[in-house]
Structure formats: C-alpha cells, structure tokens
Amino acid sequence: MLREFRLPDLGEGLTESEIVNWHIAVGDTVTLNQVIAEVETAKAVVELPSPYEGVVACLHEQPGTVVEVGSPIVSFEVAAAAGAQPEQAPDAPARREPNLVGYGAVPDSTGRPARRRRAAASAAAEPAPRPAPQPAPVSEAPVSEAPVSERPRSTPPVRKLARDMGIDLAQVRGTGPEGLVVRADVVRAASPAAAPATGTAAESELQPGREERIRISGVRKHTAAAMVASAFTAPHATVFLTVDVTATMDLLARLRAQPDFDGVKLSPLTLAAKAVCLGLRRFPAVNSRWDADAGEIIRYNYVNLGIAAATPRGLTVPNIKEAQKLSLHGLAAAVTALAQTARDGKTAPADLAGGTISISNVGVFGVDAGTPILNPGEAAILALGAVRRQPWEYNGDIALRSMMTLSLSFDHRLVDGEQGAGFLRAVGDVLAEPVLALAMA
Incomplete structure (x- = not known):
C-alpha cells in the first residue's frame, strides 16, 4: 500500500521549508521514526523522522526546493496491515496524513495544497498536475533542451562553491544523474577555457565573481x-x-x-x-x-x-x-x-x-x-x-x-x-x- 508523507507544520506558523538533503533514496527500507531528511525553516534546520515503516517509493522533491507545508515530499510502500485505513463513506472528509506538529496547509479544490519552488515558472504557464508516485524518479530533459524555469538542481555544497566562485548555476550544464550540477561542472565553468570570448576591453573587465546574488531566505x-x-x-x-x-x-x-x-x-x-x-x-x-x-x-x-x-x-x-x-x-x-x-x-x-x-x-x-x-x-x-x-x-x-x-x-x-x-x-x-x-x- 502506498502512503504519502506531507511536509509537516514545524510550529510557529511557518508556511514553508527548504529540503536541505535526504538521508534516504528510492528503494531504501526505513523504520518508524528514522531520520529521513533535513529541512530548513525560517528559523532553524530540523530533522524529519519517518511516520511509516516501509520502502521508499518516490521522493517528490529535490534538495534545494522550497516546499509549502502540507505538500507531499515522499511516498512509502508499506505493508497493508501497517497502513490500512477503515473504509470511509463517500461523503466523509478525507483523512489527513500524520505530521510532526500539525496537519499543514488546507488542500485546495484539487485535494492537494499548492507549492512553489525557489524560482517560479513563467506566470503564463499552466501548472502541470502532479504525477502519481512512481517506483523511481522521472527523468528530466537535459538543461540545453529547455529554458531554465527553476533553480538548477544541485547539492548545498555545490551551490556554496558556485557562490564562492561567482558562478551562475542557471548557466551551468549539469553532467550528473538526471542533469544534476556537480562540483566538476562548477569548476569547469569557472575556468578561463570555459568563459565565452569577449569582443571589447570593457567586456573583458566584467569577470565572474565581481558580484553575486544571494536569495533572501530561511x-x-x-x-x-x-x-x-x-x-x-x-x-x-x-x-x-x-x-x-x-x-x-x-x-x-x-x-x-x-x-x-x-x-x-x-x-x-x-x-x-x-x-x-x-x-x-x-x-x-x-x-x-x-x-x-x-x-x-x-x-x-x-x-x-x-x-x-x-x-x-x-x-x-x-x-x-x-x-x-x-x-x-x-x-x-x-x-x-x-x-x-x-x-x-x-x-x-x-x-x-x-x-x-x-x-x-x-x-x-x-x-x-x-x-x-x-x-x-x-x-x-x-x-x-x-x-x-x-x-x-x-x-x-x-x-x-x-x-x-x-x-x-x-x-x-x-x-x-x-x-x-x-x-x-x-x-x-x-x-x-x-x-x-x-x-x-
């Protein structure tokens, strides 16, 4: 039986958190209350324990994503005896998933709370419905085949390296799994050979590292x-x-x-x-x-x-x-x-x-x-x-x-x-x- 775990309300009226890193991967077996992730709220980094015992079926969010409270972040395949619920009447209100503190945001008309990423997609684009959880993450198109509509996928250490070197991750092609931007990609982008040729002396003075933009968050x-x-x-x-x-x-x-x-x-x-x-x-x-x-x-x-x-x-x-x-x-x-x-x-x-x-x-x-x-x-x-x-x-x-x-x-x-x-x-x-x-x- 597939069970979803939604981002819990971590207290103090916080409405969103950033996924810092996962301690699990698809296919891993987890135990009840095992720490599965770290998330950063507006106040602190918090460890999330698992509310289920079972196998990780799908990670809905990647590290670096800002997620609204109440949004699904991970699905587990659990034994029927452990996750089964009594039958409900058709007009009965839907049961809420377990949370650490509260039950999160109120679902919208689709039954799921809205969520956003660090950089929003174009306002003209229609939001795509969330796909049903799959046994493995869905592959994404290479960076070069589509315009970047959200912050490039990378790990926190790689993002810090990019900031320190003055590299815009939106301009870096990821060579890791499913387009993940890895350390070598950032180092390569910072090397002189990777820099585009400039046409004037004034242009040559504008080198990476003179300015950086840091998102105000957390x-x-x-x-x-x-x-x-x-x-x-x-x-x-x-x-x-x-x-x-x-x-x-x-x-x-x-x-x-x-x-x-x-x-x-x-x-x-x-x-x-x-x-x-x-x-x-x-x-x-x-x-x-x-x-x-x-x-x-x-x-x-x-x-x-x-x-x-x-x-x-x-x-x-x-x-x-x-x-x-x-x-x-x-x-x-x-x-x-x-x-x-x-x-x-x-x-x-x-x-x-x-x-x-x-x-x-x-x-x-x-x-x-x-x-x-x-x-x-x-x-x-x-x-x-x-x-x-x-x-x-x-x-x-x-x-x-x-x-x-x-x-x-x-x-x-x-x-x-x-x-x-x-x-x-x-x-x-x-x-x-x-x-x-x-x-x-």
Whole structure:
C-alpha cells in the first residue's frame, strides 16, 4: 500500500521549508521514526523522522526546493496491515496524513495544497498536475533542451562553491544523474577555457565573481522581517553605561579553576545573564510585553532569557526557559549548549519562541557598544561590549582596569527612562561587584 508523507507544520506558523538533503533514496527500507531528511525553516534546520515503516517509493522533491507545508515530499510502500485505513463513506472528509506538529496547509479544490519552488515558472504557464508516485524518479530533459524555469538542481555544497566562485548555476550544464550540477561542472565553468570570448576591453573587465546574488531566505529572511517590524512598531530608546568589570573577570578566572566548572564555558555573558535575572526583580516592567490587540501590558513573572547567536544561516535568538531558577553553573551550561546548538543549525522551534528579554554579546566581535533592536514581543535587549584594559579612576587614583560598555534598548511604551536606567544600573552594579549577587539572590 502506498502512503504519502506531507511536509509537516514545524510550529510557529511557518508556511514553508527548504529540503536541505535526504538521508534516504528510492528503494531504501526505513523504520518508524528514522531520520529521513533535513529541512530548513525560517528559523532553524530540523530533522524529519519517518511516520511509516516501509520502502521508499518516490521522493517528490529535490534538495534545494522550497516546499509549502502540507505538500507531499515522499511516498512509502508499506505493508497493508501497517497502513490500512477503515473504509470511509463517500461523503466523509478525507483523512489527513500524520505530521510532526500539525496537519499543514488546507488542500485546495484539487485535494492537494499548492507549492512553489525557489524560482517560479513563467506566470503564463499552466501548472502541470502532479504525477502519481512512481517506483523511481522521472527523468528530466537535459538543461540545453529547455529554458531554465527553476533553480538548477544541485547539492548545498555545490551551490556554496558556485557562490564562492561567482558562478551562475542557471548557466551551468549539469553532467550528473538526471542533469544534476556537480562540483566538476562548477569548476569547469569557472575556468578561463570555459568563459565565452569577449569582443571589447570593457567586456573583458566584467569577470565572474565581481558580484553575486544571494536569495533572501530561511533564517535571514525571517530575521529581517522581524527586525523591520520591531523597529517600526516599538519606539526604541537606548541607554549606555561603562562599567569597571575587573572584579567580574577575576571571579570568572577563579571559578574556571574549580572542578565544579570543568567542561563549562564561563564568560562575562554568563554573569551578565545572572545579573539580568536579578535586576528584573527590582524592575519588572523591563520583563513585559505590549499586547495591542487586547489593550493590555503583560508582565512576566518568569524569565525566558534570549541569547542572540550569530550562525552561518543568520541571527537567531533561542532562549533559556525559566532562567531565573538557574544557578551560575546552570546558566553557564545552558548558554554553552544553546550556542552550540544554534551554530549547528539544530535549534528547535520551541526554543526560539516565548522569549521575554534578550542579551546580545557584541563584544565577541571587538565592538564596544551598539543600539540593539528589540526581539519582537520583548520590552528590552541588553548588549555587552568588549572587555578592554584601559586607564580608569580607581580608589582616587588612575589604574589599569577591565572596562565594559553596556547598552540597553527598550520599548518606551512599556519602560520609561527611569526604569530603563535603573535596570541597567542594577545590572552594572552586579558586574562591577559580583559579590552583590549573593545579597540579591
């Protein structure tokens, strides 16, 4: 019995995902919950488990294709006992296929949801009906025999190589199976012998690599939309504070030598996370959200602390749930795990949702200060600048001290200047004298 698996709703209202790669091929036998593919949403790369046990009959989509939620992506041949369904009355609604989270897009009049690829076909072309699943993929016409109407088929590493070399894959003839553009095709296209002759000196100056076009998609597309919405919705205000963090740096050095902190990365960010949680006790307005639809301000009695993470796919802000309950060791472990998961592109959608306040550590890039943009739905974001050794007034004299600049952007609808400044001062006090954390805990 043939069973279709449709792209599931991976949460947070995401409507589409890109097939990054398949871990299976036609003819493979898979088990229930075996990872069969990786897909990239607007927020993270997610592994898809198989909802069936059986043999792969057809892969409906190739790597690099953007697929609408609810569209079939793979068909399985399963045993009748495992996949059989009771008979339905002719007028009964069609059963939905299993999904990871939800049931995906509502089917159209044909019974199947619409889907699109990275580059749409000509608007004048009529969409062809989806063929019935076959035991093997249907061969495609060679690239040279038809105009390119969608992004050339290739693997993610080959696409990256083409971008790095300034090669337009639409102009490359694929020599791999069924016209797949492989590495050798890109290298050949980049060689001087493969370049067309030019007629003028001006033309000869326009060589591949001077410009490249990168499609706005995935995490970067989502981040851009969120930042624009935040910047033009919440009235931002930013305050700055330069803090002598010599005592914090000394404390962290001592803690790193303790056996209890083996394997845990300790940094100023760790202590800043603790300071934020403590400061929110005195300034709860900073941990809130503006609900325009309900005409209410929502104050949180918990802290889901977002940590901005720069990844190859763009900026993500996963958050540590109930951060106010964690010890310094617990926060250090949570930040370390969160950052590694984000860099690997494996952050779960649930970890990106529900944040109440965020920290951005711009100091790791050698930056002293900035004006961070609020994560949508949050009242404040704290930016940590680089720690620099510089002359500073200390005990009535000039001494070489470790200095850091803190920047706090906040939603002025929720937080007034006094509250924003008071909260930033409270965070700075803990970083200047970390022993205060014991008195405030």
